[in-house]
Amino acid sequence: MDLSAINPILLVAALMSAATPILLAATGELVVERAGVLNLGVEGMMIIGAICGFAIAVETNSPVFGFLAAAAGGALLSLLFAFLTQITLANQVASGLALTLFGLGLSALLGQSYVGIKPPRMGDINFGPLADIPVVGPILFSHDPVLYLGIALVALVWGILKFSRIGLVLRAVGENHDAAHALGYKVVRIRTMAIMFGGALAGLGGAYISLIRVPQWTEGMTAGVGWIALALVVFASWKPWRVLLGAYLFGGITQLQLNLQGAGVAIPVEYLAMSPYVITIIVLVILSADKSAAPGSLGRTFHASH
């Protein structure tokens, strides 16, 4: 066992990267749930984003176009969910599960000819001299643009929900859709927009895995990250900054346990492998003990009667 082989600076830098797919997907789902919709199809939208991003990046040889296509793909798939739940008033849980299964199958079909190909790499942002600062440089200034976009989106979502009129209306719709309707707000339209935003971010998260984290295409490569993102939203009490904290905690422990495995620590691999899930859940449960802040209309079907 050799713990000195673990470099704390590289570990922190790697955890930010490991956390980004979860962070993107969870931030999107947070907005969806604050609008009162429970979309369990995150995993399906992520994998669709992963293959759309991968395929377009390979075809155009541009990771930027890849990410754009991933967002579009995720949003398009989420539109199917929006149609089912908002227009035909189907059950949200069943529709979300169906979306995940559909996304997994469709991505496998789309991805058949892309197995074993290397995608074009997205370069890190060049911060010039900032990157040379000891410790801080490698941790904060050595990443790709999408990672920074993820953090910026958390801040943006937080600010919009808290300070803007559109955020207030979105929260109102999620809190009590009947009252919002009575006041004249377009519940279905607002929810559809939120669902598409959530789909786009899930797609970005998926593409981050296939274009940056791994980077290659294999079937089912999101491997449950979408479900972790869903759980994270609940345990984070629907608060953006707690989602960030939870995602980094999860990413951090994932990296740490991989490093520990590499260093040959005398803990069975199974325990190490489960530790990110267990610790993330424990910490967020403790955090969420203050007050359950679930949006009042979460998961309920809205029908404008009269």
Add this chain to the structure above:
Amino acid sequence: MTSLLSLNGLTKAYPGVVANDHVSLDIQPGEVHALLGENGAGKSTLVKMIYGLVKPDSGEMTLHGAPYTPPEPRAARAAGVGMVFQHFSLFDALTVAENIALGMEDAPKMSALSEQIRKVSDTYGLPLSPDRVVGDLSAGERQRVEIIRCLLQAPKLLIMDEPTSVLTPQEVDILFETLRKLSAEGTSILYISHKLEEIRALCDAATILRLGKVVGTCTPRDTTARDMAEMMVGKVLTTPKRTTTELGKGVLELREMSLPSPSAFGMPLRNVSMTLRQGEILGIGGVAGNGQDELLGALSGEMRAPEGMLMFNGVDIGKLGPVQRRDLGLLAAPEERLGHAAVPDMSLTENAMLTGAAREKLERNGFLNWTSARSFAERIIEEFDVRTPGPANAARSLSGGNLQKFVIGREVLQRPEVLVVNQPTWGVDASAAAAIRQALLDLAQAGAALIVISQDLDELMEISDRFAALNEGRLSMPCPTEGLTVEQIGLMMGGAHGMEVAHV
């Protein structure tokens, strides 16, 4: 003087029922106009048409002498018509200021809005802090949020749908003060209620609806409550009566019961002691939130009591749950109709089954006898005059008063030995309330013991033999109702126990 709003021959029919049949009325500027009627008389439909939620089939409305046909509430608000709903359309998780901002077309910045809210709440004597979360507010405070939301848009006409049904007497006084001030400033108010004394105290004119038609108008100050009630009901009212009865032996006894409240914002019970005798009605008053829900829970079995605190016919039942207590003959009907007393989305038959299974023998070896359950539900509907197409209708589809009759009837018909009811006539119109009170009296007459918890002091004075008040979870010593003065009741509600003088 031209009227502010006049309705001419408004008609609205729904399948199977004409909700409004050629209704006409005029509201003058600055007038407080009462709209009176029983449940189902068509009051709500009428105001929904004025507020643009429902379109009339025929008839016309004029506002300021110009034709007025609001296609949606937004247009009604723009035309100067504001409405405070009976069931508030508020968002629990949002703050007062955020709730108000959502109801405005072009809301100012939050800080400016908070300032405006403070100003309006000062001007009209409606204390309200803009930063509080609505979920933590009392019913009266929530109503203030709705009123202030309307006032910020400077309405010419304010519609209030049964505003006092959820308020304490003190809150009613504050509200009336505000409404008088508004009317003095020239705002007209359309006030819907069936509380006649309130209307006599507040309103300048009244229009009375029965079965969708205008059956009369009057000046409330010059008309007795009884006359108005009879116009509303269309028949001569009988006040509930009881012949004096011999009280039997003690059947239920509470010994120094102290229990913590199950909810974080509840009130624990503190040393509650009393003995209830057969044939007796014990009325329990007090301002809401002083342990009423907890007392009902402790008696119904939703909260368990430690040994030796709760005796029923000499047996300790503190550890028994609601089902076993029902088996023994201790029944309860809680205050909240939808969600506590009845399951909103279940049919009346299913709701009848839920509490009646054991005592009405609707269940055998775990199998349910739906035929008997349906006839039990039909019997409740028949005997308590519940207006519904049939027992297969969902509880949610009934109006508040009708569901209340069903919920009380369901317990009364199970021949309880002890019946505990909380707010039995809350939100129920005059004739239905009289019917419910009569049923409770008849039950006591037949030898059952009753505990009636209510905010309505008149009701308690009318039907109970003894009166006690809950204050901060403590129960005052019950005294005979006869000869009890308002001052004595006030002292009891204020927390003076027995013959002690209140310590101020």
